[in-house]
Amino acid sequence: MLPSPATITHSDVSHADLRALVAEHAERFQPILAALRDQPWRELLTASELMDALTAQGLNQSERTLRMHCAELCEAGLIDREGRRGYRLTAVGSELARELTASRRLGSILYRMEETMCQLTFDPEAGEGLVSVNAYVLRQSLLPTLIDDIEAVFRAGLAVGQRVLLAGPGEDILGRAVPAGHIGLGTVCSLTLASLLLRRGVPTQPLFGGLLRVVDGRPAHILDMVRYDASSLSPNELFIRAHLTSVGQAARFGAGAVTTSVRELPMSALPRLREAEERCREAGFPGILAIGRPGQPLLNIPVHEGRVGLLLSTGLNPLACLWERNLLAGGDPDSARPMVGPADWRTLIPVHDLRARASALT
Helix, strand or coil: CCCCCCCCCHHHCCHHHHHHHHHHCHHHHHHHHHHHHCCCCCCCECHHHHHHHHHHCCCCCCHHHHHHHHHHHHHCCCEEECHHHCEEECHHHHHHHHHHCCCCCCCHHHHHHHHHHHCCCCECCCCECEEEEEEEEEEHHHHHHHHHHHHHHHHCCCCCCCEEEEECCCCEECCEECCCCEEEEEEECHHHHHHHHHHCCCCCEEEEEEEEEEECCEEEEEEEEEEHHHCCCCHHHHHHHCCCCCHHHHHHHCCEEEEEEEEEEEHHHHHHHHHHHHHHHHCCCCCEEEECCCCCCECCECCCCCEEEEEEECCCCCCCHHHHCCCCCCCCCCCCCCEEEEEEHHHCEEHHHHHHHHHHHC
């Protein structure tokens, strides 16, 4: 017989029993596990942050009730608590959360993209505002190996903007403290461009994450696609982690496979899109890879009647070298997921300063 959640301890039950426990008490436990798993890069979530995450899921409960449920999950060994600093998933809790929340995470990438876009305020002409950043915490010893690759991707115009986020040991990156011997490295996400376009009267609908073939340094055709509303992970993250990209080759030799965000927009917004593209280019903020014609296929991708296709670079392209060089393969699948969050544009550094800043950290 399965122990009650109030008395269970991790040593009492097997993995199967823990799975049954969470399934039995799904209404209480699964939302908390899902909220913690949604931000695996955060070291800890405070009780207040957990409350906000549950409210976003449409759940209203008192702080006392949340503390009680978290105490039960701690006793079961599914989460850990570090005083007032907050809660984190244990290894077994992370595995169960990933398994039991799979169906509810289907298509969740879309609403997360929308939530992130609502927070962004970046204006490339003014050079200020919040941008969306993809980031990793890496061993400090890896950085010198990566700089050549990263610089090449930016020079080839396969990234978004011309800046990177760099945090040294003891500093903070997107809400996570960088431990000793490590650095935090981030690049601007395509959501920054989508948000900028929206504020300039160009609403774009995200359709697919695409694997884009580049020939002679130019977009040639889409190799593979994953719909945003049919995935529980970022499609472009999937391409990179499956070792399907060759961003380094595309950057250096003009031929390879890179990630892109495939979008559509109303044809009436096309003049404003072209104006925004020119303004971004003049401000040194690249990221728009290709613009289609009304009702016409963009490369080998058909578009709906009265719509225009659009390809954006993704912020993961400069970081794809981590996987192409097998530097992040294996281990806990959640530990190798990129962090995603807003950052002040002024805290990012020009990519041509990255080498000097990296040297100063050693």
